[in-house]
Amino acid sequence: MRLILSNVLLLAWCTSSALGFSSSISSSLGKTTHRSWTSVLPPLHVSIGLGPDKKMEEEGGEEATDDPVGEEKKQLVAGVDYEIPDHESFRxxxxxxxxxxxxxxxxxxxxxxxxxxxxxxxxxxxxxxxxxxxxxxxxxxxxxxxxxxxxxxxxxxxxxxxxxxxxxxxxxxxxxxxxxxxxxxxxxxSLVAQSYSGSCEGTGKVMELTDDQVKSFQAQLESSGSWLADDACQARLVYINGRYAPQLSVENDLARNMDSYDSCSEEIKSYLSRLTDGFTDELVTPVQIGDDKVATSYKKLSGPDHCLGEPFSQFAINTQQGTACFAALNTRRTGAVAYVHIPEGKEGDETGERPKPVLILNAVTKNGGAASESEGMAFHPRCLVVAEKYSRLSIVQSSIDLDDMTQHVPKFYNGYTQIFVKDGANVTHSYLEESGGMVTAGVEMSDDSVEKGQPLPREIEAARPELKDTHFEAIDVHVMGDDGKYEGTIMSFGGSGRVRVAHSVSLLRPGSHATINGFSLSGGAQRTDCKTNIHHVAQGTTSEQIQKNMIGGRSTGAFRGRIRVEQSAQQTDSQQLSRSVLLSDRARAWSIPSLEIIADDVKCTHGATVSDLSEEELFYLRSRGLDRTLSRNLLMYAFANDVCTCVDPAMLTSVDSDRGLQKRLIQRLENVVPQGDRAVKGEFQSI
Structure with missing residues (x-):
């Protein structure tokens, strides 16, 4: 009974003190008891749900302190009351x-x-x-x-x-x-453990090939399916290890190799100087944010409470793709710039025919163009695309291996692509990453699944030279005109050890639209990373995105898709969907969709799934006479085909063709089909 009474007294005191009441519990418990509590325990100067404290009102809304009323707050003096630290010594x-x-x-x-x-x-x-x-x-x-x-x-x-x-x-x-x-x-x-300090011999100079080299390289590019004949494209720019190869290219007024920066217009110079992740703070075009107000600063969008602020603050860095330093590195070290400029077209083009593509081909040799033995090479391809008002453009970028009968040298591919779309322009963009050879099949198999005396697949994969290669690509798109449209398709199924593609689209004018399709294939011991950022800035903008990932072997595949809708982007309609197939229990998949909405009149959806192929779908195909292996291969190809068909038709040809993209994709998919007892056997739900 005494313990219960003590708890009641303590609860009554806490409640009365917290609410600012002069407690009168002495009426029931005695005046002596009340005095003993108030004399021992000080009052709590806080208010809960009853408005500001009296002292706060007297001080004009400033935060109340524990100092007695009427006593001035002591101001601390630098160098006297505290020591000013040397901030630089803590950098x-x-x-x-x-x-x-x-x-x-x-x-x-x-x-x-x-x-x-x-x-x-x-x-x-x-x-x-x-x-x-x-x-x-x-x-x-x-x-x-x-x-x-x-x-x-x-x-x-x-x-x-x-x-x-x-x-x-x-x-x-x-x-x-x-x-x-x-x-x-x-x-x-592993990235920073590999040195890429070497550079290609003759960087910045045009590559001169012999007649035999021209025939050999062209034959390889044709057999690989990456080549487009003169009558199948509007222009063709070929680069080998970052150096321009004019003997394999077709230049004209639409596309050319930029060999002189000084002769560029001020507009082109401003485009080339831009950095990603908001580090170039000035927007490409002013954005209407009110009846009589426009915004020109990236860091102040949706301000002051919802802006990202300075790009080098920790808050802003947490939302970035991490491409700014590599974009600046590309600007510093690039040896050639592929420049595509489509002049102003006619409004309301009634033909409806897709224009022939402009092909930009980046071929990578085994030694990366090294003049002598090197620990690693780095080259920095650059591409700039400007689509004027009411123009139409289809551009295809391809990264492919080229065998020059040399010894392999670890390579770092640091690409940077900039695309600017003006009023009413329509740009279709296909990016194909196929460099780095092919991963080793069956690395997910356990030791018991391999015959005695045979090398383990994972050991073969660990010794594969291309596993030391790194492929980075930053694609920065600005739809800067009313009713501008951009459709981008990214296909990444190369064999480099580390692959990272960052795709960013900014919708800066009313009526602008973006469609992003992506497919990423990981196998062997690869580490692949796909990042997208769709930035809705203007009113009435729309976007659609579908990302498909397939992860097998002992690889790791990650997708991070971010959509940000600014306060000025009312009536936005945005859709995002990510689907990942996990082929083995040794593989790892990360899918992180992100949706940041500041506006209040929008329609936005996003979702993500990770699963194996459905056992029900496999059973259906097997009931129609197909064996399990063929059924699985068919479902894998159907999963990737949705994105594959969005690539420019000139690169697809027919399914039965040895040079078509579909044929090459099927070969890559068959190579990552799970083997042995480490395969996931359909225990996940259907995707």
Missing amino acids: TSRRSKLDEQCDVWFGALLGGEDDKGVLGELADEARKTLLTPVPLVNEEKLPRDHEEYTPYVSTKLPWTPLVPAFGLEEFGLPVPRRNAEAWRHFDVA
Whole structure:
């Protein structure tokens, strides 16, 4: 009874003190008891649900303190009451050993002052941007009457050391970090453990081929299905190890190799100077955000409460794709730029026929063009596409292997593609990544499934030279005109050890539309990463996206799709769907769709599934006379065919053709069919 009474007293005191009441529990428990509680325990100066504290009202809305009323709050003096830290000495204090290795690896890629490409002063500006550390500035809270006031401010105490966001300790743009959001599911440790400090001999110069080389290379490209004859395309630009090969190309007014930066117009220079992830803060075109107000700044969209803010802040970096540093690296080191410019067309084209494609072919040899033995090579292909008003364009980019009878050298492919779509223009874009050979089949098999005396498939895969290759591609699209349309199809089924494709589309004008189709195939011991970002900025924009991934062997496949709808993008209609097939229980799949909506009048949907092929569907095909292997292969091809048919028809030909894309896709799919007892046997639901 005494214990219960004590608990009641404590509860009554807490309640009365918290609500600001002068408790009168002495009426029932005695005046002496009440005095003993109030004399021992101090009152709590807080209010719950009863409005502001009296002291807060007297001080004009400022936060109440524990100081007695009427006593002035002591102002701390810098250098007297606290020591001002040397912020610069703490700049790299948070780096781990792997972080230091990442910075050394990226610095080797950047090279010295004399290591630059063909973009002249723009290359110097890119180097300066990368080597200029971000300032260490404490974020200050603005006054309430300021038009950009927001309570979401991260202000540190004046005696707290300031440190940059992760990845910005040494460089002016964030470089890879294993624990960063942009790199969380990528094999950063293996990436930076491989050196790619070498460069192709003759970078920046046109490649001169002998007649025998022209015949040999053209025959290989034709047999691989990546070649388009002169009458099958509007133009053809061929690059070998990042160097332009005019003897295999067809230039005209629509497409040419940019060999001089100084002769470019100011508009083209502004396009080439842009960086991804919002680090070029100025929007390509002003965006209407009110009746009499326009926005020109990327970081202030949906401000002040919902903007991303400075791109080098940790909050903004967490939403980025991590491509800005590699875009700047490409600007610094690129040896050639494929420039496609479609002039203004006629409004309301009534022909309805798809234009012949412009082919941009990047061939990669075994040694990457190294003049001598090297630990690794790096080359930086660049592509710039500008579609003027009411024009129509179909562009095909292809990355393919080319056998020049040399020894393999690890290669780093750092591509950067920029596409700008103006009023009423319609651009169809196909990107095919097939470099890096073919992965080893059956790596998911256990040791008991392999005959004695035979090498294990996973050991063969571990020794495969192409497993040391890395393929990066950043595709940055800006639909900057009213009613502009962009349709992009990404097919990634090469055999490089690490593949990362980042696709970003910004819809900046009313009525603009984007369709994104993607397919990624992972096998062997690959690490593949596909990132998409659809940014709705203007009113009445629409987008559709479907991403399909197939992961087998002991590989890891990751997809991260982000859709952001700004406050100015009312009446937005956006749809996103990601489907992944997991072929073996040794494989790993990550699917992370993301939807950020600031506007309040939108229609947005997204979804993601991960599963094996359905046992019911397999049973249906087997009941029609097909064996299990053929049934499984048929379902795998049907899964990928939805995206494959969106590629430009010139690259598809017929299914029975040895040169068609479908035939090559079937061969890749058959190579990752699960074997042995490690295959997933249909226990997941149908997709």
